[in-house]
Amino acid sequence: MRLFTREKYEQRRTALVGQLTSGLVWIMGNGESAANYKDNTFPFRQNSNFLYYFGINAPDLHATIDIETGEAILYGHELTMDDIIWMGEIEKLSGLGLKVGVTTVKSPEKLFVDLEKAKSAGRLIHFLPPYRLEHFNDLSRAGLNSPSEDLIKAVIQQRSIKDADEIKEMSQAVDITRQMHLAAMQHTKPGKYEYEVVAEIARECRRHHADFSYGPIFSVNGQVLHNHHHDNLMTSGRLALNDSGAHNDMLYAGDITRTFPVSGKFTTQQKEIYQVVLEMEKAGITLSGPGVYYRDVHVATNKIMLEKFVALGILKGNVDDMLEQGVNGMFMPHGLGHMIGLDVHDMEDLGENLVGYEAGQERSKMLGLKSLRLARRLEPGFTFTVEPGIYFIPQLIEKFKSDNKYHDFVNYSLLQSYYNFGGIRIEDNVHITADGREVLGSYIPKEIDEIESLMVG
Numbered sequence: 001m002r003l004f005t006r007e008k009y010e011q012r013r014t015a016l017v018g019q020l021t022s023g024l025v026w027i028m029g030n031g032e033s034a035a036n037y038k039d040n041t042f043p044f045r046q047n048s049n050f051l052y053y054f055g056i057n058a059p060d061l062h063a064t065i066d067i068e069t070g071e072a073i074l075y076g077h078e079l080t081m082d083d084i085i086w087m088g089e090i091e092k093l094s095g096l097g098l099k100v101g102v103t104t105v106k107s108p109e110k111l112f113v114d115l116e117k118a119k120s121a122g123r124l125i126h127f128l129p130p131y132r133l134e135h136f137n138d139l140s141r142a143g144l145n146s147p148s149e150d151l152i153k154a155v156i157q158q159r160s161i162k163d164a165d166e167i168k169e170m171s172q173a174v175d176i177t178r179q180m181h182l183a184a185m186q187h188t189k190p191g192k193y194e195y196e197v198v199a200e201i202a203r204e205c206r207r208h209h210a211d212f213s214y215g216p217i218f219s220v221n222g223q224v225l226h227n228h229h230h231d232n233l234m235t236s237g238r239l240a241l242n243d244s245g246a247h248n249d250m251l252y253a254g255d256i257t258r259t260f261p262v263s264g265k266f267t268t269q270q271k272e273i274y275q276v277v278l279e280m281e282k283a284g285i286t287l288s289g290p291g292v293y294y295r296d297v298h299v300a301t302n303k304i305m306l307e308k309f310v311a312l313g314i315l316k317g318n319v320d321d322m323l324e325q326g327v328n329g330m331f332m333p334h335g336l337g338h339m340i341g342l343d344v345h346d347m348e349d350l351g352e353n354l355v356g357y358e359a360g361q362e363r364s365k366m367l368g369l370k371s372l373r374l375a376r377r378l379e380p381g382f383t384f385t386v387e388p389g390i391y392f393i394p395q396l397i398e399k400f401k402s403d404n405k406y407h408d409f410v411n412y413s414l415l416q417s418y419y420n421f422g423g424i425r426i427e428d429n430v431h432i433t434a435d436g437r438e439v440l441g442s443y444i445p446k447e448i449d450e451i452e453s454l455m456v457g
Contacts, residue, residue, distance in 0.1 A: 001091070001293030002249055003055045003099055004165060010101040012053050012158065013065055013072055019154035020067045023124030024232035026115065027053055029061035029076075031134050035133060040113035048342035048349075049128055051251060052159055055100045061093075062111050062138075063102070063407060067126075073104045075111040101431065115142045118439035126151040152350050158341065159347055160355070163379030166243070167431055167440070169252040170341070170383060173428055174441025176208040176246040177254035181444055184218065184242045185260055185454050194218055194230040197240070205246045213253035213344045216244035222259060222423030223391040225334060236263040239270060239422050249322045253344040255385055256444060257427035264455035266448055269417075273390055274424055275310040281426045281446075284336055287384065288378055288430055288437050295361070298336035301388050302328040314418075317409045326366040327409050330400060331392070340429055345373065346383075380434045387427030392418040 003009075016025065029050040032041040046057045054074065055064050074097045075306040078088065094105045106114075118125060130136050139145060162170065183204040187197050198218050207213060219227040220234055221407060222241030243257040259277075261270060269368035280301040287297045306322050309315040309331070315322065322328065339346035339355055347355045353363060356374040363368050374384055392415070401412045429440040443450055 001057055001096070004250075006099055006101045007121075009055055013101075014070060015158055016154055017065060017067050017070050019157070019280065020126065020150055022065050023126055024063040024115070024118045024125045025067060025151060026125055027063045027065070028127065028130070028135050028138065028431060029054075029056075029059070029063070030132060031060045032283075033132075046251065048251070049066050049155060049159075051342055052155075054102070056096050057251065058093075058096075060404070061106065062108065064111070064114065065274050068343045071104070072102045073100050073106060073114070074107050075106050077108060078105075080439065085380075086457060104154060112142055118346065119143070123147070128152060128155065129349060129351070139400060153231075156347055156350055156355055159341065161379065162383050162431070163381070164314070166341065167383070169248060170254070170429065170431075171441045173213070173246055173248045173252050173254035174256065175211070175254075176210045176248060177206065177244070177256045178442055179208065180204045180244055180246060180445045181242060181256055181258050182454070184240075184244070185258070185445070185451065188234065188240050188260065188264075188455065190234060190262055190263055192234050193241075194220065194232050194234060195293055197234075197242075198230045201242070206249075208246070210246040210248050213245040213247040213255060216242075217257075218242045218244065220262065220422060222425065223393045223421070225389075225391070225423075235260045237267065238262045239251075239424065241423060241425055243425060243427065247344075251342055253340055253342065253346075255340055255344050255387075255427065255429060256427045257387055257389075258446060259424040259426065259443065260449075260455060264451055269421070270424075271448060272312060273421070276305055277388055277390050277424045277426050278446060278448075279308070280304050281386055281428070284386040284388060285428065285430055285437065285439060288384075288432065290378060290380050290432055290434065290436075292378050293375065294336065294378055294384070295369075295372060295405065297386075298369070298372050298375070299323065301336055302332060305332060305388070305390060313414055314411055315409050316411060321410050326368065329368030330396065330406065330410070331390050332388065333368050333371065333391070333393075333396075334387075334389065335368070335374065337387050337427075338373035339384050341383055348373075348376045375437040378432045382432040383440070384430055384432075385427055386430055387425055389423060389425035391423035392421045394419045 027050050030047045035042050065072050076093050097105050129147045180201045183200045187200045215228050220238040241259045246253040247253045284301045306319045358376045431438050
């Protein structure tokens with residue numbers, strides 16, 4: 001089990017305690033989840049907040065931090081002989097505790113004794129929003145039901161800023177993800193099924209001692225934003241959209257999207273739209289920097305799309321009027337990006353608006369903008385995705401047409417020639433520095449000539 005230094009975990013807990021005034025912080029770890037019966041479980045994934053403050057990637061653990069004293073306690077079982085027989089001898093919990101700066105380890109039953117003692121003394125129990133059934137059950141057993149807003153805000157503030165060690169881990173995750181994307185481009189051919197390419201993506205991921213940071217999206221139906229079905233036969237003339245990422249053995253995530261032609265060569269129509277998305281993505285990266293509101297970057301990239309669509313004859317009229325009325329959401333119905341770190345949508349369990357929006361920022365109800373997960377002012381240490389896309393969704397276009405919507409702007413007759421187009425998305429992971437930004441990891445081909453050269457040679 002790979003860990004950061006003991007000092008790092010101690011410093012993180014000390015910083016957290018410094019943001020709170022009194023009481024006891026309870027950080028819940030995850031347990032095993034049965035797939036179809038108790039002993040056949042889904043792959044284990046530790047709670048990211050537990051990982052951040054305690055680092056131990058093992059099931060059935062809990063921890064507390066005393067805000068007055070700073071003392072941290074781990075709760076979990078040591079190995080039994082049955083455990084050793086079935087799973088082998090692994091490092092004792094007490095030894096792992098020492099590696100993350102925790103000297104006191106107690107059995108799980110003692111957790112509820114200690115929580116009850118704190119409650120009886122009139123102390124606050126701070127905990128984060130639950131998202132698994134076991135967490136809800138534990139909270140019910142402890143007689144607790146209201147997550148701590150102070151703790152939520154303190155954790156978001158702390159985890160939003162990535163240090164140099166975290167950037168190194170995230171860059172490694174992106175580098176593994178890069179190999180997955182190169183393999184996808186090289187193995188995509190007419191006559192293959194999508195799942196054959198997904199198998200190569202998975203092979204490359206596992207080959208680097210990594211796992212998927214989310215279920216891979218690989219499809220010739222790129223107009224379906226989160227398409228996890230991989231049973232289509234790929235044919236010449238279609239585009240393949242690959243949105244897949246790895247998390248490394250420290251569970252830091254990569255999230256990359258590339259779109260490329262099944263045949264290895266873009267058609268003229270595909271090139272036109274691809275270049276628009278690529279310009280949007282490059283602008284999104286360039287415009288991001290310290291003090292910049294990411295909502296403004298989202299709007300600026302959408303404006304590029306609208307301007308290019310006017311030039312292509314897909315749209316007509318005043319671009320600013322289109323932005324005001326939300327015409328852009330017809331072609332890009334999602335936001336420009338989201339925070340990324342230990343979670344691919346970092347800290348989403350703590351509340352998407354709390355993570356991505358500042359006090360006073362209201363979330364739009366307009367298509368596209370309402371799905372923007374990150375709108376706040378960017379700060380040094382933030383890590384996030386830049387992922388513009390253009391999609392031609394026949395059902396959505398037909399609905400707007402029948403509702404007589406945007407008729408002053410949209411050339412509906414021309415749009416019919418795009419009904420079999422699919423969608424294009426291009427995505428990179430970005431880190432805000434003190435004076436600008438950097439794209440994490442090694443470069444992943446995204447220019448048209450680079451992709452065609454890689455696929456065809």
